[in-house]
Amino acid sequence: MGKRETTYAMVERSPFFQAAGAAAMQDLLQPSFTQLLPKGTVLFEQGEEAEFLHLLLEGSVGLQAKGDQGGTTIVEIFGAGEIFVAPAVVLRLPYLPSAMALTEIRVLMIPAQHFRDRLAASLDLSRATVELLSRHWRLMVDQVVDLKLNSVEARVSRFLARRVSEEAGAGCAALPEPRAAIAARLGMTPETLSRTLAALETKGRLRRGARGPTVRDRSALVHS
Amino acid sequence: MGKRETTYAMVERSPFFQAAGAAAMQDLLQPSFTQLLPKGTVLFEQGEEAEFLHLLLEGSVGLQAKGDQGGTTIVEIFGAGEIFVAPAVVLRLPYLPSAMALTEIRVLMIPAQHFRDRLAASLDLSRATVELLSRHWRLMVDQVVDLKLNSVEARVSRFLARRVSEEAGAGCAALPEPRAAIAARLGMTPETLSRTLAALETKGRLRRGARGPTVRDRSALVHS
DNA sequence: GGTGCGAATTGACCCAGATCAAGAGCGACC
DNA sequence: GGTCGCTCTTGATCTGGGTCAATTCGCACC
Numbered sequence: 001m002g003k004r005e006t007t008y009a010m011v012e013r014s015p016f017f018q019a020a021g022a023a024a025m026q027d028l029l030q031p032s033f034t035q036l037l038p039k040g041t042v043l044f045e046q047g048e049e050a051e052f053l054h055l056l057l058e059g060s061v062g063l064q065a066k067g068d069q070g071g072t073t074i075v076e077i078f079g080a081g082e083i084f085v086a087p088a089v090v091l092r093l094p095y096l097p098s099a100m101a102l103t104e105i106r107v108l109m110i111p112a113q114h115f116r117d118r119l120a121a122s123l124d125l126s127r128a129t130v131e132l133l134s135r136h137w138r139l140m141v142d143q144v145v146d147l148k149l150n151s152v153e154a155r156v157s158r159f160l161a162r163r164v165s166e167e168a169g170a171g172c173a174a175l176p177e178p179r180a181a182i183a184a185r186l187g188m189t190p191e192t193l194s195r196t197l198a199a200l201e202t203k204g205r206l207r208r209g210a211r212g213p214t215v216r217d218r219s220a221l222v223h224s
Numbered sequence: 225m226g227k228r229e230t231t232y233a234m235v236e237r238s239p240f241f242q243a244a245g246a247a248a249m250q251d252l253l254q255p256s257f258t259q260l261l262p263k264g265t266v267l268f269e270q271g272e273e274a275e276f277l278h279l280l281l282e283g284s285v286g287l288q289a290k291g292d293q294g295g296t297t298i299v300e301i302f303g304a305g306e307i308f309v310a311p312a313v314v315l316r317l318p319y320l321p322s323a324m325a326l327t328e329i330r331v332l333m334i335p336a337q338h339f340r341d342r343l344a345a346s347l348d349l350s351r352a353t354v355e356l357l358s359r360h361w362r363l364m365v366d367q368v369v370d371l372k373l374n375s376v377e378a379r380v381s382r383f384l385a386r387r388v389s390e391e392a393g394a395g396c397a398a399l400p401e402p403r404a405a406i407a408a409r410l411g412m413t414p415e416t417l418s419r420t421l422a423a424l425e426t427k428g429r430l431r432r433g434a435r436g437p438t439v440r441d442r443s444a445l446v447h448s
Numbered sequence: 449g450g451t452g453c454g455a456a457t458t459g460a461c462c463c464a465g466a467t468c469a470a471g472a473g474c475g476a477c478c
Numbered sequence: 479g480g481t482c483g484c485t486c487t488t489g490a491t492c493t494g495g496g497t498c499a500a501t502t503c504g505c506a507c508c
Contacts, residue, residue: 065365068447069374073369075368087358090354096362096366123344123350126347127344131315134311138320140361140364141320141321141364144299144371146291147368147371148297152465178486189465190486191487194487375495402455413495414457416495417456418456419458421457
């Protein structure tokens with residue numbers, strides 16, 4: 001079937017698959033299944049035992065965490081091809097954040113116990129997981145630095161820049177996720193995000209369109 | 225020799241050692257060596273190739289990162305028994321942050337290539353590394369949530385609470401690191417940290433002494 | 449026991465971004 | 479095609495924490 005073909009092709013392209021190799025992945029994926037879920041679906045809730053490792057095939061999901069004094073943020077937004085949430089699965093601990101579909105998504109569900117079993121048996125898979133976690137740690141370090149050192153405008157600019165192709169150096173940065181989610185990911189209010197996009201437009205850095213803002217010059221956006 | 229005895233005993237108590245098991249650790253530690261370094265020493269610089277995995281035996285080190293628009297922060301402060309910076313070692317990539325001794329330190333240096341070799345050979349070590357990275361990822365998630373949702377006072381309170389023993393519920397939170405480092409870790413200026421400590425003192429939450437602030441009631445500090 | 453110097457505290461002021469409160473689009477569904 | 483219920487944007491105001499400057503503290507070294 002065509003749909004299953006593309007699914008496998010997408011899985012194959014993910015960096016995790018590359019690192020683990022086809023053999024290990026075959027074993028891993030055998031009892032997994034895909035789900036098609038509408039925007040807004042909660043994949044799992046903060047505090048639940050981890051039952052699945054997720055590989056996102058299409059759309060984006062947000063990892064949402066509650067602070068202890070109340071209030072929630074989005075800690076990370078994952079796109080197609082990315083895997084979450086390995087730490088909870090590995091440590092057999094409750095999920096630290098909840099996960100919510102920010103758009104309609106297609107996601108591959110890998111049973112947690114099966115993943116742990118394969119992990120204990122396969123060095124290749126283990127190695128790929130180490131690399132995955134390393135990359136994810138670096139993402140979070142990057143975000144912490146961003147939050148601590150950069151202004152709202154710089155954070156928005158960096159976020160948009162990561163959404164336009166690096167080689168083209170320009171293009172339309174689609175923002176299919178709700179504004180509130182993006183604002184939370186960037187550590188600001190939706191109002192401030194909106195104002196900042198408006199400010200970037202008057203500065204000529206982008207043009208706001210229906211399918212998201214169009215960036216004129218990617219490098220000019222980041223460096224200033 | 226007594227000193228080597230205690231070194232090994234400390235290594236043995238670290239969670240990473242527990243997870244990896246004595247056999248794997250024996251192999252890992254064979255070509256490692258310890259160093260005694262004064263406060264202010266730079267262990268490695270952001271952008272250098274990773275040459276060592278570090279296990280901190282005594283003192284504290286700060287992971288310091290530069291933002292791309294200039295300015296630096298401290299992303300994390302590690303204490304005795306903790307391992308850093310596995311991601312750079314694993315990925316054979318340059319260190320993302322620099323590391324600086326915030327106090328006098330004793331640190332075990334594990335050659336990077338040796339670590340990677342053992343990692344590729346030992347499932348136990350691999351598994352321990354996966355768990356280590358998972359815990360470190362969670363630490364960073366926690367910090368991101370803290371930065372996004374909590375006020376300066378709440379962040380300082382949480383930080384102090386983690387420095388007093390949980391069972392006692394009170395005690396002296398030694399702050400041997402320079403104030404500027406702690407402030408950077410918490411995403412604020414040294415001035416604000418100072419003022420916040422003063423404010424917590426007038427509220428009766430702590431008493432400031434020479435060997436760091438003494439917390440009267442740990443749980444009152446966190447929950448308010 | 450000065451005395452010199454960097455780190456920590458305190459004080460006065462200011463500003464980026466939050467908050468509160470209207471509007472403006474924009475689909476979905478009758 | 480209207481109108482209900484969104485999300486998004488814009489406007490006005492407020493405030494937490496940053497900035498800059500002046501002490502004061504702690505302590506190594508003479």
